[in-house]
Amino acid sequence: MAFIKTENLSFAYDDDLSHAALKNINIEINEGEFVAILGHNGSGKSTLAKHLNGILLPTEGRVTVDGMDTADDEALIKIRRTAGMVFQNPDNQIVASIVEEDVAFAPENLGIDPLEIRKRVDEALETVGMTKYKNHSAHMLSGGQKQRVAIAGLLAMKPKCIILDEPTAMLDPKGRKEVMKTIKKLNSEENITIVLITHYMDEAAKAKRVIVMNKGEVMLDDTPHYVFQNAGLLKSIGLDVPQSTELMFELRKQDIKVPLAVISDDECVTVLKEILEEDRVTD
Amino acid sequence: MSQIEVKNLSYKYGVGTPFEVTALDNISFSVEKGEFIGLIGHTGSGKSTLLQCFNGLLKPEGELYIDGVNICEKNNAKGICFKVGLVFQYPExxxxxxxVYKDIAFGPKNMGLSEGEIKDRVCEALKFSGLSEEILEKSPFELSGGQKRRVAVAGVIAMRPEILVLDEPxxxxxxxxxxxxxxxxxEYHKKEGKTVILSSHNMDDIARNCEKVLVMNSARLEMFETISEVFKRSERLKEIGLDVPMLTSVFEELLKEGYPVNSGIYxxxxxxxxIIAAKDGGKNA
Amino acid sequence: MLKDITIGQFFPGDSLLHRLDPRMKIVLTVLYIVLLFVAKSIVSFAAVTVFSLILVFLSKISPKLILKSLKPLLFIIVFTTVLNIFYVKGTPIFEPIDILGWQFTITYEGLLTAVVMVLRITLLITTTSLLTYTTSPIALTDGIERLLSPLNAVKVPVHEFSMMMTIALRFIPTLIEETEKIMAAQKSRGSTFSEGGLIKRAKALIPILVPLFVSAFRRAEELATAMECRCYAGGKGRTRLKQYKLCARDYISLLTVIAVFAATIAINILLQGIVFAI
Incomplete structure (x- = not known):
């Protein structure tokens, strides 16, 4: 059974579905997946994300997380400890002044035994590489470090899934890299299901599956390689494609045979080397 | 004389406290009227400090001439914020x-202009920001994020600065x-011919817009050159914590492996x- | 600059004072403040001063920082000194000085009172600063929450107050930074804050206060959502990472302070009328 499942999910902020923010969304996310949800502002991607742990409830349809219905009040706390959420603004999600005390916030709320909290806090900080900063003032950290603390704060709940709503939008390149590295690690080493909401195509390219949203609907849902082949379509809905993909697109126009789906630096180097080698061989 | 002349400019935060930090360390360069300059550097490299020196918010040591006037000297900084318009990060x-009208008019009003003049300027600034006149009577708080940002930029453009400086717009x-x-x-730069200085973390944005780039690193000016010259030194850029466009890295890699391509591609x-040239070159060889 | 204020700041460390139970530290600080007002003779003040210096030494906080915390109160200290030196009547130390027709007399008693008052204020600030310097704001609110927890029985929302304190402490530096940014941005649009009369100055604050409030509300809303996502549901059933258990050092500290307290009272009584009691 799917870990997160939306069934005919529709949503309007004022309950009037004639101008719905989400229209009939049916997606299934399995345990251990790394899914990116890509879309421009107003495409409904953040609204969708807020349905995945019960911050918003469907106007129509149903969302289940690990078999629990998000509309079920009784299950809410359990849903939230199963699927944690990281937000865009690093400042506005840190509750306590000191790093480790902030990380302890969720398990404290859950009434977990203090010794166990200690253990979880230490482990969580270790996982995101912030152990060194555990007694630091959260306010003095860089944006990337704050987001890692926010992630650690969720890890301390031992969630099965982490949803990240544009976690890097307000960060500098260094911070973005730190956060992306942490996210990948959580997925590959801790087997945590990741749902990454973003408008950066290079971040989406790191996922194993990309869902493209436009006007409240799912437009594409496939592997990054397949999704970025649709360069024209993505551009038409206001999204970027990786430079490499665009280069392949242009080279094809010049009758140079290249694969369409090239999304990383390394792949691009390999492909270009092949083209250049080809000529040497034919000579 | 150049429009902006910076000579041995230095700035320190928290002088005399244990937290003293050098944010600008002996920087010199000059910018001609009408240039579109990019400013890059990692967080904490001194970028924002430099921007705030331009319009007199900070008082640095050294000399900073705007149209021949050294604004580091006492009494010269007055009104400089109208001449050098500074758009802060997240200006919304x-x-x-x-x-919206009143907000855009705030700057011109502080300049002491007449109502008619203010109105002209608000409309002109609004046009540059690509917004329609209908929103003038709306509250800025009901606009979308992107619209708010443009209103805020319009608020600075309405002061008709000779130099427009933007921190990560x-x-x-x-x-x-x-x-x-x-x-x-x-569009603004093309039509008005005014000098624009743009700070950004996004190298593609810099590459697409600017003619020359100031590269800051740990309070020092690392490079000040044309775009392609700067991207030719992608190794160094990476060393000082900056990104380069994806294709710059790719071609650097090809070059390293001995393929006949140029560096500084962006x-x-x-x-x-x-690629076409390299292929042809390969055939001819 | 707003950033220069050190009162209420916390300097992480591992000294004996840092490790004391916050509840005990609060109780001891209160006791100590009372002590400062109980002490009457110069001998007991000398003792209390030495005791305070030992505390500063034990805290491993640079004395410079302690002095810095006194800076905002410098005016009050100087004012009290001058007032006492010249206005307390008693035995003059030397002949009255004549300055521009004003007669200035410095009395023995005046000098003494001045010294005592300055000491009192200085020690009061020093020790309360030591409390905040060595106790994280969270531990401090925690300590207060736990000390006040008996009030829960009479329906005082102690947890809610302490949560509000925690969040306030967390966001004060963020909002200070934001205020500075907004001020700089409005200055860039030609705002002036230090010109004109009172009304003009008050009006000049609007461009700062409106954005600040808007941002504070936005932050509050986002924070509330983030807290819900982390399963916050009020104080009921909450546990805490930091468990406070009074241990040997807490009891020893308590005994020490009680001993100093007792000694002060003893000195007060023993030296009554012998050494300059006030």
Whole structure:
């Protein structure tokens, strides 16, 4: 059974579905997946994300997380400890002044035994590489470090899934890299299901599956390689494609045979080397 | 004389406290009227400090001439904020009036202009920001994020600065928002011929808009050269914690492995030409 | 600059004072403040001063920082000194000085009172600063929450108050930074804050206060959502990472302070009328 499942999910902020923010969304996310949800502002991607742990409830349809219905009040706390959420603004999600005390916030709320909290806090900080900063003032950290603390704060709940709503939008390149590295690690080493909401195509390219949203609907849902082949379509809905993909697109126009789906630096180097080698061989 | 002349400019925060930090360390360069300059550097490299020196918010040591006037000297900094318009990061956070019109008019009003003049300037600034006149009577707080940002930029353009300085104007916007605000800027630069200085973390934005780039690193000026010269030194850029466009890295790698391509490639168009040239070159060889 | 304020700041460390139970530290600080007002003779003040210096030494906080915390109160200290030196009547130390027709007399008693008052204020600030310097704001609110927890029985929302304190402490530096940014941005649009009369100055604050409030509300809303996502549901059933258990050092500290307290009272009584009691 799917870990997160939306069934005919529709949503309007004022309950009037004639101008719905989400229209009939049916997606299934399995345990251990790394899914990116890509879309421009107003495409409904953040609204969708807020349905995945019960911050918003469907106007129509149903969302289940690990078999629990998000509309079920009784299950809410359990849903939230199963699927944690990281937000865009690093400042506005840190509750306590000191790093480790902030990380302890969720398990404290859950009434977990203090010794166990200690253990979880230490482990969580270790996982995101912030152990060194555990007694630091959260306010003095860089944006990337704050987001890692926010992630650690969720890890301390031992969630099965982490949803990240544009976690890097307000960060500098260094911070973005730190956060992306942490996210990948959580997925590959801790087997945590990741749902990454973003408008950066290079971040989406790191996922194993990309869902493209436009006007409240799912437009594409496939592997990054397949999704970025649709360069024209993505551009038409206001999204970027990786430079490499665009280069392949242009080279094809010049009758140079290249694969369409090239999304990383390394792949691009390999492909270009092949083209250049080809000529040497034919000579 | 150049429009902006910076000579041995230094700035320290927290002088005399244990937290003293050098934010600018003996910087010198000059900018001609009408240039579109990019400013890059990692967080904490001194970028924002430099921007705030331009319009007199900070008082640095050294000399900073704007149109021949050294604004580091006492009494010369007065009114400089109208001549050098500074758009802060996330400028929409400074909107405060109850209508868009009043907010854009705030700067011109502080300049002591007449109502008629203010009105002209508000309309002109609005046009540059690509917004329609209908929103003038709306509250800035009911606009979308991208619109708010443009209103805030218009508020600075309305002061008709000789030099427009922007600190990460596209930060946090999605590709549509980013492209449209940068397109507006290009348009403004082309039509008005005013000097624009643009700070950004996004190398593609810099590559697409600027003629020359100031590269800051740990309070020092690392480079001040044309775009392609700067991207030719991509190794160094990476060393000082900066990104380079994807294709720049790719071609650097090809060059390293002995393929006949140039370095300093940063657009798709350049890359296509490079590949075709290299292929042809290969055939001729 | 707003950033220069050190009162209420916390300097992480691992000294004996840092490790004391916050509840005990609060109780001891209160006791100590009372002590400062109980002490009457110069001998007991000398003792209390030495005791305070030992505390500063034990805290491993640079004395410079302690002095810095006194800076905002410098005016009050100087004012009290001058007032006492010249206005307390008693035995003059030397002949009255004549300055521009004003007669200035410095009395023995005046000098003494001045010294005592300055000491009192200085020690009061020093020790309360030591409390905040060595106790994280969270531990401090925690300590207060736990000390006040008996009030829960009479329906005082102690947890809610302490949560509000925690969040306030967390966001004060963020909002200070934001205020500075907004001020700089409005200055860039030609705002002036230090010109004109009172009304003009008050009006000049609007461009700062409106954005600040808007941002504070936005932050509050986002924070509330983030807290819900982390399963916050009020104080009921909450546990805490930091468990406070009074241990040997807490009891020893308590005994020490009680001993100093007792000694002070003893000195007060023993030296009554012998050494300059006030």
């Amino acid at each position: 956070h400074q909107l405060f009036e109850d209508t 596209a930060a946090g916007l999605d590709p549509i928002g980013r492209d449209s605000i940068l397109a507006n800027l290009r 657009t798709v168009e350049q890359a296509v030409n490079e």
